[in-house]
Amino acid sequence: MSEHLIIFDTTLRDGEQSPGASMTKDEKVRIAKQLERMHVDIIEAGFPAASPGDFEAVKAVAAVIKDSTVCALARAVEKDIDRAAEAIKPAKRGRIHTFIATSPIHMQHKLRMTPEQVLERAIAMVKRARQYTDDVEFSPEDAVRSEMDFLCQVCEAAIVAGARTINIPDTVGYSIPSD
Secondary structure, eight states: OOOOOOOEEOHHHHGGGSTTOOOOHHHHHHHHHHHHHTTOSEEEEEOGGGOHHHHHHHHHHHHHOOSSEEEEEEESSHHHHHHHHHHHTTOSSEEEEEEEEOSHHIIIIIIOOOHHHHHHHHHHHHHHHHTTOSOEEEEEETGGGSOHHHHHHHHHHHHHHTOSEEOOOOTTSOOOTTO
16 A cells, blocks of 8 residues: 655645735745645645635636646635635636534634534535535634534534545644644
């Protein structure tokens, strides 16, 4: 059995979350080309629903990248999924990465949803993303502070719904090495 390390780069999306950091569409395209030259497997190009500029940047990256998979981030919301799908449409290989909060504090205060509603939304939005691409990634936002049984339930349901990749993020930087 051969092993293959998959490199998933979020520079074009996460890189802009630093104060004062932003990239133009042309800068994102130039960086994406360099990432492709370095044989990065998956380039998360941006969050198309965040702004028209980010949508255009993801679409431009998707149009020029041929060897890497181009990924677009989307909240587990219909319009975000649809916008991500439109942005990656030109890609040779496209991925939609959808997420929803699963920690009690985020479900209650940020989403104002019950765990059952979050589970239903996660399933529905993974299925919606699968209508556009076979390559769907799912992340339970704030996973580290989620209740373990619920976290497992949501991830298992996302897999059954069609997610090919599960990402367990420490969204708010809460965890310590033993976590």
